[in-house]
Amino acid sequence: MPGVVPLYQAKAEFFRMLGHPVRIRVLELLGEGPTTVRALLDEIGIEASSLSQQLAVLRRAGIVTSTREGSTVVYALAGPDVADLMRAARRILTEMITGQAELLDALREDRPSQPGTAPSQPGTAPSQPGTAPSQPGTADARPASADNA
Structure with a gap:
């Protein structure tokens, strides 16, 4: 069947539609209950046009x-399933990170x-015999190569 x-x-x-950080944040905030545009702007901290x-x-x-209440627009989730999805995403991410x-x-x-050596710190390479360890903020001396000429 076409279409x-x-x-x-x-x-x-x-999921592509959900794939924007501002949309995710809006959905998280609306999961707490209906919210005015002003409150969303204050919480998210972006331009009104971007939020719109x-x-x-x-x-x-x-x-x-x-819904419009006078001059105020209030947003809400269309149903509870989206809030459930945001909570499920949080649980999945928590498990992954854990x-x-x-x-x-x-x-x-x-x-x-x-024996006789201190364990290296995470993120640092072990020192080679006969070389001094690099100091933070200093460039390592490296031999010049033809590529750098």
Whole structure:
């Protein structure tokens, strides 16, 4: 059938629509309850025109609604599922980062050391015999190569 989008493609388009930091932050804030545009601007700290563009994308997608109360516009999530999605994303990221931290800890504990040498600090290369360690903020002396000429 022409015009029918496969579900996996519709999901990809949905996640692409979410793929902007301002939109994610708006959804997180709206997950706490309906919020005025002014409050969103104060919390996010971007230009009103930029926020307006991002809110329009979310409105067109149907995941946020807006109502006017006098001269004030109030935004809200169209349903609780989006807030659930934001919480699920937080849990997934927390698990990923926790796993990475555990791996980093395991790597640090399993570092081979030689007798009489202090373990190297994370992010530094071990010194070579006969060379002085680099000082922070100084350039390493490197032999000139033909590429640098």
